[in-house]
Amino acid sequence: xxxxxxxxxGLGSRGKGLLETAYLEHPLAEFTAVCDKYEDRCKEGxxxxxxxxxxxxxxTTNYKEILEMRDVxxxxxxxxxxxxxxxxxxxxxxxKAVGCEVGGAYxxxxxxxxxxxxxxxxxxxxxxxxxxxxxDEMLVSHMKELGLLGRIVHCEGGYxxxxxxxxxxxxxxxxxRLNNYxxxxxxxxxxxxxxxIAKLLNINKxxxxxxxTSVASGSFGLNEYIKEKKSDDEELMxxxxxxxxxxxxxxxxxxxxxxxxxxxxxxxRYYSRGYTIHxxxxxxxxxxxxxxxxxxxxxxxxxxWSKHWNNVEEYRKKYEHPLWKEYLENGVKKGHxxxxxxxFSDFIDCVLNRKEPNIDVYxxxxxxxxxxxxxxxxxMGGAPVAIPDFTNGAWINRR
Numbered sequence: 001x002x003x004x005x006x007x008x009x010g011l012g013s014r015g016k017g018l019l020e021t022a023y024l025e026h027p028l029a030e031f032t033a034v035c036d037k038y039e040d041r042c043k044e045g046x047x048x049x050x051x052x053x054x055x056x057x058x059x060t061t062n063y064k065e066i067l068e069m070r071d072v073x074x075x076x077x078x079x080x081x082x083x084x085x086x087x088x089x090x091x092x093x094x095x096k097a098v099g100c101e102v103g104g105a106y107x108x109x110x111x112x113x114x115x116x117x118x119x120x121x122x123x124x125x126x127x128x129x130x131x132x133x134x135x136d137e138m139l140v141s142h143m144k145e146l147g148l149l150g151r152i153v154h155c156e157g158g159y160x161x162x163x164x165x166x167x168x169x170x171x172x173x174x175x176x177r178l179n180n181y182x183x184x185x186x187x188x189x190x191x192x193x194x195x196x197i198a199k200l201l202n203i204n205k206x207x208x209x210x211x212x213t214s215v216a217s218g219s220f221g222l223n224e225y226i227k228e229k230k231s232d233d234e235e236l237m238x239x240x241x242x243x244x245x246x247x248x249x250x251x252x253x254x255x256x257x258x259x260x261x262x263x264x265x266x267x268x269r270y271y272s273r274g275y276t277i278h279x280x281x282x283x284x285x286x287x288x289x290x291x292x293x294x295x296x297x298x299x300x301x302x303x304x305w306s307k308h309w310n311n312v313e314e315y316r317k318k319y320e321h322p323l324w325k326e327y328l329e330n331g332v333k334k335g336h337x338x339x340x341x342x343x344f345s346d347f348i349d350c351v352l353n354r355k356e357p358n359i360d361v362y363x364x365x366x367x368x369x370x371x372x373x374x375x376x377x378x379x380m381g382g383a384p385v386a387i388p389d390f391t392n393g394a395w396i397n398r399r
Contacts, residue, residue, distance in 0.1 A: 004348050007033035007072045009063045009087065011045040012175065014101060015078030018344075019045060022335035023076070024052045028348050032071045033058040038174065063087060067094040074351055076128075077101055080176035081188075085110045085368075092123040099128050099347040100364065102191040104371025108388060111365040111372070115390050118361040126347045126357035127364040129195040130339035131273065133346075136312065137196040138321035140277055140284045144200055146319065148293060150281030152201060157193025158262035158274030164225040167266070168236065181243040185216055186375035187263050188243065191367045193273055195359070197259055200277065204362045205398040207255045209387045214374035216244035221266035241266075249374050251387070254395075261370070284312075291315050365390040 006029055008015050015036070023029060034045040034057050042059040050056040058069070063079075066072060067090060074097035077087055081103030091098045105111050118125055131137060143149055163177065170178025180188055201207050219241045226236050245266045251259040262274060275286040282293040288309040297308075320328075323342070333341035343359075350357045366387070373385045389395060 003028050003030045004352055005030050005032045005071050005073045007031070007035060007057075007066045007069065007075045008045060008078065009035045009066060009075055010078035010080075010083075010101070011036040011038075011041040012078065013173075015076070016041070016045055016048060018076070018078065018335065018340060019048045019052075022333050022340040023344055024049065024054070025333050025341060026344060026348060028352060029344070030054070031057050033060070033066055033069055035060050035063050035066050037061050064090070067091055067096060072096060074099065074347075081180070082106055082176070085114050088114055088125055089117040092117045092121045092125060095121070095123055097123055097351045098125040099344070100125060102127060102129050102189070102195075103368065104186065104188050104190055105365075105368040106372065108369060108372055111369045111388070111390065115361055115365050124350055124357055125361050125364065126350060127191065127195075127359045127367065128343050128347065129191045129359055129367070130336055130343045131192045132195045132199055132359060133323075133339045133342035134196065134273075134275075135321075135324050135337065136284075136286065136289075137275060138324055139312070139316060139319060140275075141196070141200055142321040143282075143284075143291075143315070143319050144277070144279070148282060148319070149277060149279030149284070150294075152257055152277060152279045154258050154260070154278040155197040155200065156260045156262070156274055156276040157197050158264060158272060159189045159192050160262065160264040160269060160272040160274055162267070162269050162271070163265040164222060164268075165229070167222060168226050168230050181222065181241050181266070182239060183242055184375060185219075185242040185244055185247075185378055186371050187214060187247050187249045187261055188371055189263065189265075190249075190261060190370040190374070193261050193275070194259070194367050194370060195363075196275065197277075198363065198367060201253060201255070201257055201259075203253070204360075204366060204391055204395050206395065207253055207257075208389055208391070208395045209259075209366060210252045210254055211384050211386050212249055212251045212370065212373055212377060213382050213384045214247060214249040214377040215382045216378045217246040219244050219266070221245045221268075225266070244378075247374065247378070249370065249377075251370075362390050362395075 077100045222241045247263040249261040277284045290309045332338035377385045
């Protein structure tokens with residue numbers, strides 16, 4: 001294949017946004033079909049592709065028709081969270097490679113099912129976790145590989161994003177988050193923060209996650225927001241939200257590291273992924289955009305930490321990840337500061353050149369399972385819960 005013929009399934013804000021900002025820029029990608037259960041979204045998605053100068057794609061409201069199309073080699077899934085894995089599995093059994101957008105799983109069984117589907121079909125599936133390709137995340141990963149941070153001891157990450165408007169107006173916007181926040185209480189969006197950390201710690205390739213414990217606050221933020229911004233919605237005014245305002249999850253790894261994940265989406269705040277890496281020789285922290293390497297400062301500097309805030313640019317000059325060096329030279333694309341294009345490019349590369357995906361089915365199952373396990377732990381008052389080994393022991397020798 002000279003080009004990968006793709007179908008986009010799911011054309012809400014994420015699917016349509018990816019077409020508008022990043023995916024149509026790729027020279028080896030050709031979108032031959034689009035699908036959404038809403039006809040107006042199908043039309044809008046096809047319009048975006050046609051206006052970009054491409055042949056108008058086939059449209060359908062039935063994703064099963066996509067899986068039967070001969071001119072579709074692979075599918076990009078941007079559906080609601082609860083549909084991701086089921087459609088993934090169907091696509092794999094139809095021989096269609098899958099690039100799957102992120103979210104949390106709803107049961108351990110579905111996580112095992114997607115692993116089993118891959119092992120049966122060997123059809124590639126890649127989780128499109130764009131944060132793995134973030135510029136700072138890759139800078140820190142490169143510095144870790146160079147030994148500058150020493151042995152990694154503890155990592156932190158968060159999905160800290162004020163989503164009150166998106167959730168409260170979910171009915172109007174036909175968005176799936178609202179029902180999740182009504183019925184579930186969990187770390188519902190774990191992969192943005194966990195993905196880069198898991199790669200840094202070699203999870204599933206020489207290391208694995210063993211157990212977690214999750215603790216949730218009360219749920220107050222959405223009710224306060226709705227009283228102020230949507231008091232005319234009687235149904236929502238009387239709705240009880242199960243989802244906590246803050247969920248903290250601590251994960252223990254086989255090689256001794258700990259990971260703290262924080263979900264914070266229903267209180268007023270600035271956006272942050274809270275990415276923090278603690279090593280025996282240094283630390284990186286996103287919130288003040290700084291790096292502190294032990295051998296570069298005197299003892300007094302430990303007590304005057306603020307004068308080193310916002311110093312990451314100094315380290316880019318020496319330690320920019322090679323992939324980002326090339327990307328900057330060639331021109332960074334739109335879409336979440338360029339991350340969307342990079343993860344999509346890796347997916348295209350793995351399918352066209354028959355490579356192992358960078359974020360493979362074992363990563364996908366492990367990262368998405370955190371939502372299920374955190375829900376269990378919260379429901380048991382923060383009790384520890386074991387994290388399955390989706391590689392069935394292969395993590396010990398996988399590299």
